[in-house]
Amino acid sequence: MPPAYDSPAETPPEAVTPLLRGVGVLRRLTDAGGRMPVGELERATGLARSTVDRVTGTLARMGYVRIDGRDVVLAPRVLELGNAYLASVRLPDLLGARADALADELDESVSLAVPDGDGIRFVHQATRRRAMSVSFRIGDLLPAERTAPGALFASEWDAAAWEGWRARRAADPQGQGFPAAPSRTAGGVDFEERAAAAGTAGWALDDQLVEPGLVALAVPVRGADGRIACALSTVSHTSRHDAAALREALLPRLRTAAAAMERSLREAPAAAPAAPTGLATWTGASKQELGREFVESLARGLTVLTAFGEGRAALPLTAVAEATGLARATTRRALITLEHLGCVAVDGREFRLTPRVLSLGFAPLSRTTLTRIAQPHLADLAERVRESTSLAVLVGGEVQYTGRVETSRIMNVHITIGTRFPAYATSMGRVLLADLPPEERAARLDASEPRALTPHTVTGRAELGALLDRVGSEGYALVDEELEEGLRSIAMPVRDRTGRVVAAVNVALHASRRSAEECVREVLPELATAITGIEADLHVTERFARVPAY
Numbered sequence: 001m002p003p004a005y006d007s008p009a010e011t012p013p014e015a016v017t018p019l020l021r022g023v024g025v026l027r028r029l030t031d032a033g034g035r036m037p038v039g040e041l042e043r044a045t046g047l048a049r050s051t052v053d054r055v056t057g058t059l060a061r062m063g064y065v066r067i068d069g070r071d072v073v074l075a076p077r078v079l080e081l082g083n084a085y086l087a088s089v090r091l092p093d094l095l096g097a098r099a100d101a102l103a104d105e106l107d108e109s110v111s112l113a114v115p116d117g118d119g120i121r122f123v124h125q126a127t128r129r130r131a132m133s134v135s136f137r138i139g140d141l142l143p144a145e146r147t148a149p150g151a152l153f154a155s156e157w158d159a160a161a162w163e164g165w166r167a168r169r170a171a172d173p174q175g176q177g178f179p180a181a182p183s184r185t186a187g188g189v190d191f192e193e194r195a196a197a198a199g200t201a202g203w204a205l206d207d208q209l210v211e212p213g214l215v216a217l218a219v220p221v222r223g224a225d226g227r228i229a230c231a232l233s234t235v236s237h238t239s240r241h242d243a244a245a246l247r248e249a250l251l252p253r254l255r256t257a258a259a260a261m262e263r264s265l266r267e268a269p270a271a272a273p274a275a276p277t278g279l280a281t282w283t284g285a286s287k288q289e290l291g292r293e294f295v296e297s298l299a300r301g302l303t304v305l306t307a308f309g310e311g312r313a314a315l316p317l318t319a320v321a322e323a324t325g326l327a328r329a330t331t332r333r334a335l336i337t338l339e340h341l342g343c344v345a346v347d348g349r350e351f352r353l354t355p356r357v358l359s360l361g362f363a364p365l366s367r368t369t370l371t372r373i374a375q376p377h378l379a380d381l382a383e384r385v386r387e388s389t390s391l392a393v394l395v396g397g398e399v400q401y402t403g404r405v406e407t408s409r410i411m412n413v414h415i416t417i418g419t420r421f422p423a424y425a426t427s428m429g430r431v432l433l434a435d436l437p438p439e440e441r442a443a444r445l446d447a448s449e450p451r452a453l454t455p456h457t458v459t460g461r462a463e464l465g466a467l468l469d470r471v472g473s474e475g476y477a478l479v480d481e482e483l484e485e486g487l488r489s490i491a492m493p494v495r496d497r498t499g500r501v502v503a504a505v506n507v508a509l510h511a512s513r514r515s516a517e518e519c520v521r522e523v524l525p526e527l528a529t530a531i532t533g534i535e536a537d538l539h540v541t542e543r544f545a546r547v548p549a550y
Contacts, residue, residue, distance in 0.1 A: 015337040018055070019301030021047060023341050025055050026078065026360045029065070030139075031179040034074040034364030041072055058295040062302065064361070066376060074361045076373055076537035081305050082139060082362035083543045085353040088313040089114070091230050092124045092544050094268050095221070095261045099232065100126045102257045106250060109235045111136070112221075115153040115228075116355040117342070118144050118165040119178060123230065123355070124544075125366075138545055139362030140180035145169070145191040148206040148218035149231030154191065155199025156228060162192070180363065182211055203251055207243035215243045219254045221261045229265060232258050273311035300326055301334040305343065305357060314350040366545040370503055371403040373537045373547070374494070378405040378505065381530040385523050387509040389530070390415065391494075393502070393549045394432040397448030399423050402503070402550040415508075421483060422448045424464055425457050427491035428504035430477035434468045435493060435501035441468065457482040476524060478516055486511050490519045492531050496547075497539045503549065505531060 011020070028044045029036055036044070042052045056072050059065040063077035086092050091112060103110040103126035112124035119141045136142075144150025144165070157165070174183040198204035206216040218233035232254060236246055307323035308315060315323070321331040335351055338344040342356040371391060378389045382405040391403030398420040406414070423429025424445055433441050450459040458464055471477040478490045491506035507523050514522065541547050 009340065012336055012340055014333050015340055016297050016301050016333050018295045018298040019334060019337045020341070021045070021051065022055050022059065022295070022298040022302065023343070023360065025052070025059065025072075026064070026074075029072060029074050030359055030361050030364060034361070035068075035071050037070050038072060039070075054293055054295055055298065057293050058298050061294060062299055064302075068376075074364055075376075076365055076368070076541045078361035079365055079540050079543070079545075081302065081360045082358045083540065084306050084308045085355065085357040086123060086544045087310040088308045088353050089123070090268065090271060090310065090313075093310075094264050095230070095232075096124045096126075096544075098257060098261055098264065099124055102126070102232075102234070102253070103128065106234055106253065108240075108250070111149075111233050111235065113147075113149040113218075113231045113233065114355050115144070116141060118154075118161065118168055120144055120147050120149045120153060120231070121355040121358055123358075136180065137363040138366040139358035141178055141359065142181045142210065143175045143178050145188050146175070146181060146184070146206065146209040148204040148216040148233050151191070151194045151198040151204035152218055152220050152228060152231050154195035157195070165191075184209075184211075203247070203254075205243050205247060208238070213238050215241060215246050217243075217246050217250055217254060219251070219258045221258045221265070223262075224266055232261065271311035297330075300324070300330060301337060304331060304334040304338065305353065308351075308353045314347065314352050316349050317351070320351065365541060368541060368545075369548050369550050370494070370538065371550040373541060374403050374503070374505065374534045375405070377530045377533045377537075378403055380533075381405075381505075381507065381526060382407055384526050385507055387507050387513070387523070388415075390428070390506050390508065392426075392428040392432075392504055392506070394423060394429070394444070395420065397423055397444045397446070399426055399429040399432065399504070422450070422453075424448055424450045424459070425453050425479065425483045426506075427477040427479040427489040427508075428506045430468060430471050430479065431491050431493040431504045432501060434472035434477070441465075453483055454481055454485050456480065456485075476527070478519060480516055481511060488514070488516065488519060490523055490527065492524075492527050494531060494534055494538065497542055502538075505534065 024045050025041060028041060038052060042049050045052065056065055056067065060067055063075055065078070066073050066075045091114070095112060099110045099112055107128060109127045111122050113120045113122050121141045122136055122138050125136065125138055144154055169188050173185050173188070175181055176183050194204065203217065203219045208214055214235060215238060216233050216235045218231045220228040221230050221232050223229035234250055234254060241249065303324050304320060307320045317328060317332055317335065320335065321328045324331065335344055339346060343354055345352050345354050374391045378391060382389045386407055388404070388406045390401055392399040392401050401415055401417055401419045404415060404417060421429070423433055433444060436444065445461070445464065450464065452459055458467060476490060476492045480488050487508060488511045489506045489508040491504050493501040494503040494505060496502045505527065507527055538547060
């Protein structure tokens with residue numbers, strides 16, 4: 001059964017075929033969890049192997065996928081497409097903090113969802129960490145009839161929408177076109193009655209329709225036009241609440257939170273327009289460099305999606321062309337194609353992104369970790385400098401290794417994930433300590449009780465303080481045989497979108513292979529390149545998703 005987002009309509013003659021193919025590849029990768037062997041991707045899309053190679057090569061050039069042996073893997077930069085949609089509708093920015101606070105108050109998972117055809121798609125998740133917790137992600141698509149938000153959205157459907165829903169149910173009664181939901185026939189028999197009741201009551205229940213044991217309660221959040229802008233829902237397990245108890249206990253608090261969200265939508269000032277992307281020059285240069293292996297029309301078509309964003313929710317054709325630097329004719333064909341794919345909606349002379357843009361890689365990457373983001377960059381760095389590389393975070397007064405790539409040498413630095421070392425005596429520890437306020441830095445040093453690990457270890461508080469100040473100003477730390485004799489390492493910090501240091505990356509080697517001066521001259525520039533790549537991927541990922549360290 002094809003996914004629910006596949007358009008059954010006849011392809012318009014102006015459609016850009018490479019863009020259709022590229023979107024198809026991204027969607028199949030998304031449904032597969034973010035990774036597929038090239039051969040399986042060929043079979044899933046029905047494209048020739050040479051075409052798959054050109055499409056994935058172009059997507060790799062754009063940073064949207066990476067090629068890992070025989071596999072094609074979604075890469076964090078593809079999230080910029082979904083970020084454009086989420087920024088344009090502003091729901092996570094305006095309502096996300098309230099949803100998070102409600103989840104803390106209820107001690108249950110809370111979601112914001114929007115309608116997408118005859119399904120619902122999540123745009124924000126505040127989940128609770130439990131042995132049995134909800135695994136839905138931002139971007140996941142569920143059939144409307146099996147969700148509480150779906151009944152609310154369906155209460156506003158017209159006759160054509162209901163006809164489309166019935167046709168889809170007849171063609172796919174098990175819901176196999178919704179990969180995020182377990183295949184079941186539940187929810188369809190009385191959905192029209194439930195939708196009508198939800199519209200009247202102003203709330204809806206999902207009593208184990210998505211999955212046995214899972215119950216949910218949803219209320220509408222209405223925009224200034226009086227229509228439902230999104231649904232606020234909370235999800236629990238029958239071991240904690242049955243459906244009736246969930247409604248009785250939580251409905252008043254959900255309604256209070258929804259009313260506050262509606263005020264936020266009404267009172268929100270207009271967003272300042274985001275800077276246009278202007279990527280046409282880049283795509284042209286890539287075409288010149290790579291020739292026929294770079295599918296320029298695919299790259300330009302996806303670039304059109306990034307013209308939208310905060311303060312740029314609805315744009316006429318001319319504004320999209322100006323934002324991307326593309327010709328009007330090229331932009332028009334791309335928009336026609338994206339409308340056919342369900343990623344763009346037309347309202348008069350203006351175009352808007354739809355929630356379906358989130359089907360392009362968002363869900364699998366919205367639950368990633370900093371370790372996963374950093375790993376390919378660590379591997380590239382290790383290959384360039386031919387030394388072991390690591391990622392670590394600060395835990396108390398120690399650094400904990402969360403990512404690592406070792407090189408094949410007879411004499412190597414062998415450290416396992418989870419290993420901890422005192423922060424004061426390591427290069428990664430020093431760049432992490434250097435970013436802390438003085439009081440917290442002193443507390444972390446007190447926790448580690450500095451002592452000499454080798455004859456070279458710096459332990460004096462004044463000397464350590466001066467070292468950390470210098471590390472903070474220089475942006476890197478070099479530790480020479482202070483943790484272990486013969487071991488030299490150099491590290492730089494990894495900063496999040498706010499500029500806060502959240503981790504560190506180092507290159508560690510035996511002192512006989514490079515002098516301290518050679519580490520600074522030869523290794524530091526390569527390390528800085530890796531940090532730039534990690535931070536770029538981290539920043540695009542954490543725009544609308546939480547990124548835990550590991």
